[in-house]
Amino acid sequence: MKRRTFLASAVATTAVAGCLGDSDDDTAVETADTTADSASGGDYATNGEFPPNEDPRNGFPPEFEDVPEERSVDTDAFGTATQSGVDVPLVPVDVAHHWFRRREARFADARGAEQYDTSHVYGSVLSTAPDGVENDPVADWPKDDRVVLYCGCPHHLSGMRAAALIEAGYEEVYAIDEGFWEWHARNYAMAGNDLSATPRGRVIRGRASPESAGETAWARHEPTGQREAATIDADGGYRMTLRFVDVDRDSPIVVETPDYTVEAPLGRLARSTVTADLT
Structure with missing residues (x-):
């Protein structure tokens, strides 16, 4: 299938979901009891x-x-x-x-x-x-x-x-x-270097072609090299939770599947279903 690449516009976002539950406060950070002694x-x-x-x-x-x-x-x-x-x-x-x-x-x-x-x-x-x-x-x-x-x-x-x-x-x-x-x-x-950091999980949901079922969808923060991945389901859907350090809702994230690549702020991706037509 022909690959399509898009750059989505930067849009302010609302709440994003995560591994530890949904939250409407993007500043909320889970804090561990550990210290660097x-x-x-x-x-x-x-x-x-x-x-x-x-x-x-x-x-x-x-x-x-x-x-x-x-x-x-x-x-x-x-x-x-x-x-x-x-x-x-x-x-x-x-x-x-x-x-x-x-x-x-x-x-x-x-x-x-x-x-x-x-x-x-x-x-x-x-x-x-x-x-x-x-x-x-x-x-x-x-x-x-x-x-x-x-x-x-x-x-x-x-x-x-x-x-x-x-x-x-x-x-x-x-x-x-x-x-x-x-x-x-x-x-x-x-x-x-920072054992107290516990980045909140942020969920990205997307849809690729069903022909890509079983292959991998990737999310990357290219400035720091952090990435996450998920297997594409039989219907083309995928879901991944990002727990990237020093990344917020305005940080640019690249989402790549076998048939498209898009880049957008994390908050924009988290409040949408990511597809090739994300703008």
């Missing part, structure tokens, strides 16, 4: 006094003194999400945290660098969806090690990255079911 493992602050991150590329958590007892986990009982024809197991966040405290998994962040720098799972590496980053640390990990991916809302990007790793031969790969922001809300171990 110490720094270790590079220039990032942390939300606690943790052992240093001795090897920033290995994706392992630090060696905690207080290690929880081993427990039986039936991974076959996990739900799955299908990405590019690959069934990706979804690990509950409490199980992922149990593995984290016991150093039984390597962790990777499938979001963008801006989001990773703001806050991430302590010890995790950046491995952006769908194909990783240049000189990606994950490429050096043994393929029989357990790998846990995460993203923001809640597991689309991490599912994409996990599916790519499974296709590449990694044997035990998971995406955190509830996503990073549940990890953040539980005050699990984190590092970053």
Whole structure:
């Protein structure tokens, strides 16, 4: 199908919806109880006094003194999400945290660098969806090690990255079911430049051609490289929730599907059904 590209006009907006519920106040920001008390493992602050991150590329958590007892986990009982024809197991966040405290998994962040720098799972590496980053640390990990991916809302990007790793031969790969922001809300171990930042989710709904069903719709904030994605449904519809840092309703967002690309302020996109004819 012929691709069409449009630039939508900048229009002031009203309320937008999000992962944490709808709000009519665009200035309302959810605030976590975490604080950056110490720094270790590079220039990032942390939300606690943790052992240093001795090897920033290995994706392992630090060696905690207080290690929880081993427990039986039936991974076959996990739900799955299908990405590019690959069934990706979804690990509950409490199980992922149990593995984290016991150093039984390597962790990777499938979001963008801006989001990773703001806050991430302590010890995790950046491995952006769908194909990783240049000189990606994950490429050096043994393929029989357990790998846990995460993203923001809640597991689309991490599912994409996990599916790519499974296709590449990694044997035990998971995406955190509830996503990073549940990890953040539980005050699990984190590092970053602004651990108190909890950007509100903003929903974009759109419609592409039904011929694009099963393919990916993307939303990007190009100045910072932040992006989100969703699978296009059988009827051409798609829905994605953006939790971008330092982005407001006036920020320009590019939405791209296989048959069109549009750019408009986030608020304009959030109050409309995005189509090729958005003006």
